[in-house]
Amino acid sequence: MFYEDPRNHGLAYNPFKAIIAPRPIAWVSSQDTEGVLNLAPYSFFNAMAEFPPTIVFAPNNPRPGGGRKDTLANIEATNQFVVNLCHYDLRDQMNTSSAHVDPEVDEFALSGLTPAPSVNVKPPRVKEALAALECEFMFRVRLPSTNPKAENNAVFGKVVGIHIDDSIIVDGRVKMELYRPLSRLGYMDYSVVDNVFAIDRPDQDLDSYDKTARKHSDKDK
Numbered sequence: 001m002f003y004e005d006p007r008n009h010g011l012a013y014n015p016f017k018a019i020i021a022p023r024p025i026a027w028v029s030s031q032d033t034e035g036v037l038n039l040a041p042y043s044f045f046n047a048m049a050e051f052p053p054t055i056v057f058a059p060n061n062p063r064p065g066g067g068r069k070d071t072l073a074n075i076e077a078t079n080q081f082v083v084n085l086c087h088y089d090l091r092d093q094m095n096t097s098s099a100h101v102d103p104e105v106d107e108f109a110l111s112g113l114t115p116a117p118s119v120n121v122k123p124p125r126v127k128e129a130l131a132a133l134e135c136e137f138m139f140r141v142r143l144p145s146t147n148p149k150a151e152n153n154a155v156f157g158k159v160v161g162i163h164i165d166d167s168i169i170v171d172g173r174v175k176m177e178l179y180r181p182l183s184r185l186g187y188m189d190y191s192v193v194d195n196v197f198a199i200d201r202p203d204q205d206l207d208s209y210d211k212t213a214r215k216h217s218d219k220d221k
């Protein structure tokens, strides 16, 4: 099949997000200027650079009833946020935190999660998450939108602190089988990363990071 008009794919359900899958989930904690906590998942998310570590995510459609998402409003007001990474065991709490509730509602409390202090930013991280990225807001790019009532946005963040739970570090590497990050597919579907294989690169010797990766994958054979 081939289609150009995103609303005219001819299928029962829009396949766009199903083919760009799996997507990692940025579970973003932020605070308003009064200190009210906010937490919400965003799967239009990824890493864009390593030095400095840079991420992007997309708070897009308006909240029901209008207005921008609390996450975006908080980040633009305070310039700081945390991207928590969600693993399989936290899938229900993550889902609960996506509820469209009023800005005064603290989704940490709503989802039964514990705020843990961050080091370099004011918004707390999710204590139960196995990894978290403390971020400073860089800038927002307003993306085109074909829906006059909806904004599309790409929010860029510079990572200023990285938390990794020691329990998932084995032999100096994050052990994915212990981490088990959750990822978003299309429709209402999710996946979990729990099997891993390595592929050597053709020009691996040019890259010291990849040399380390090869040493490990050789060892694993």
Ligand SMILES: Cc1cc2nc3c(=O)[nH]c(=O)nc-3n(C[C@H](O)[C@H](O)[C@H](O)COP(=O)(O)O)c2cc1C
Pocket (backbone or CB within 6 Å): 025, 038, 039, 040, 041, 042, 043, 044, 045, 058, 059, 060, 061, 063, 068, 069, 070, 071, 072, 094, 095, 097, 098, 099, 100, 101, 184
């Ligand atoms: C797994 C998952 C991924 C989501 N990804 C996005 C996304 O990338 N962009 C977006 O605008 N909304 C996304 N949502 C919906 C938001 O989480 C939801 O609108 C939330 O209420 C926003 O909260 P806030 O207003 O507190 O920021 C996602 C929801 C779920 C469950």
